[in-house]
Amino acid sequence: MSRWPAKEEIEARILETADRLFYRQGIRAIGVDTVADEIGISKRTLYNHYPSKDALIAAYLSRRLVELEITDRPPLEQILGAFDRLERSVASRTFRGCAFVNAVAELGQEVRDIGRLAVAFKERRRLWFRDLLSRLGIADADGLATQLALLLDGAIATSLVRGDPAFVRAAREAAVTLIDAGSRKKKERRDRL
Amino acid sequence: MSRWPAKEEIEARILETADRLFYRQGIRAIGVDTVADEIGISKRTLYNHYPSKDALIAAYLSRRLVELEITDRPPLEQILGAFDRLERSVASRTFRGCAFVNAVAELGQEVRDIGRLAVAFKERRRLWFRDLLSRLGIADADGLATQLALLLDGAIATSLVRGDPAFVRAAREAAVTLIDAGSRKKKERRDRL
DNA sequence: TCTTGACTACACAGATCTGTGTAGTTACCT
DNA sequence: AGGTAACTACACAGATCTGTGTAGTCAAGA
Structure with missing residues (x-):
């Protein structure tokens, strides 16, 4: 040794x-x-x-570019859990936004690979949403995953500026509404068949 | 002279x-x-x-902390117009995200007043959404305005990282869905009265 | 004509920051 | 016992950057 x-x-x-x-x-x-x-x-x-x-x-x-795990818990619980974790993180006061977005904002195109890593991170989370939405049997899982990813990123940026977890809760509610709308579309389509 | x-x-x-x-x-x-x-x-x-x-x-x-004007055009058109303007801006390639969010990310608490200005800007736009939604007769205009502001900020952050206007279009679609859901709630409540 | 006011050019202090060079230390290995 | 490998301390080059100080220029106005 x-x-x-x-x-x-x-x-x-x-x-x-x-x-x-x-x-x-x-x-x-x-x-x-x-x-x-x-x-x-x-x-x-x-x-x-x-x-x-x-x-x-x-x-x-x-x-920070970690794998995102999909567990055996109910998909909806996992999806909303992402918002809940963010809310706790914002409340904990060590929160400073998204490391990747901040790096792009700070360094722009100065440091090579930053853009690539940031896109990889964002896409990884979008696909994580997509796979969970697929398990819910939602028709347009890809499109809805994009919308949820947009909401989550909006909640992160807003929390960086305002530091108030209430906005993450609002994003979570919006996510529920969007998933609901996406599920209804699925159901309508199934009814039509 | x-x-x-x-x-x-x-x-x-x-x-x-x-x-x-x-x-x-x-x-x-x-x-x-x-x-x-x-x-x-x-x-x-x-x-x-x-x-x-x-x-x-x-x-x-x-x-950059400009007043946001409310015109006589249909409120929904004005709301969605914000997303359309963002989409054009992203496509124009001079886009580099939100100046306020970037300033907070870059300078944090280093420069006084940055936080205050950023919050003022975000709140100003949220209230702009709220007033337009009120004109649509939506019950929870305040809550829905927060959700739309979250979506728009998500679209901005995502566009900074990915540079693809398609994500702004996805945010616009999500906004339509949320407004639709908000309008339906209004209608249901009116039906109940 | 002479003063004033705004500008320029330029040097410089002083505080960074990144990255390197070097000599010395010290436990481990043979 | 001697060599090696990793570390430390420290100095330093060179490139920033913010902010100031100063002498000179030049048009407008009294």
Whole structure:
């Protein structure tokens, strides 16, 4: 066993810290020195693990590009659970909007791959909605998934500005209405057959 | 007549230029020198009109905090027109999301008044929706206005990331569905009376 | 004619920030 | 015992950026 933590362990610690600082205070607002100091390692060591700040930014966003799990719970519960989780997150006051949207807003086209990662993240969640809506037997699951994703992103942006969880509840209600309308269309179509 | 443009004229030119550069490339990405050079004035002159970059940023956002007019056109047409204008804006490729949301994402709580201006802007549009919905005789105009504002903000954030006007069209469709559901509730209630 | 007022050009202080270079330390391995 | 690998401390280059200070220009007005 070595004197220092394993390579993976220290890199995980760097990413954890970068994530917290970048997300809460903004990528441009946090310097590499700040990240290193916060962990208690030298800047040199940080650069030995990540060759540039851009690489660290890309790793930060890649870490947030997690798989979205579909469980055995009722699909509707899972869908609305996404809004409920957001509401709790907003209420917890560590919330600072969507890391991907913020990164695009901050860095625009400056850092390569940011746009790609952001699109991948958004599309992943849209498809997560779509698969759940399919399980509900909804006809236009794809179109409705897009609408739910739009609502959720609207709730995130609004919460960033207003910091009030009530708007997430309003988005959740709108989601129920849209799903209801989508289900009715399915039913009408089934009735016609 | 003076050798130089009137004070208001030159300040308008500064704001115009700052607006274009700040919005398209980001507030942090644009230095004061860049703004001055773009107009063709010296940095010293710019600082003689705006005492600091923060003041310029506040003026930039204040300029975007315009009144929203309600015309004599049919209310539904005006509501959906907001989505249509956004769709054209996204298609025009000068689109870079919402200036207020971006400013909050970039500067967070760093610059005073940004949060206040952003909330004022969002609330102004929500109330614009609400007044139009009231004219439609919708019962819960306030709640539905919140939902439409959420949808529009979602469309803006999504368009920033994806750059595809199709998502604005999807948001518009969702808006129609929500308004439809809201109108039906109104009708049901009237039927009950 | 002479003063005034707004502008320009330019230098500069001072505070960042990213990334590198280097010498020294120290546990582990052979 | 000696070499190695990772780390630290620290300095520094070089590129920002904000904001100020200053001397000079030049038209308008008294």
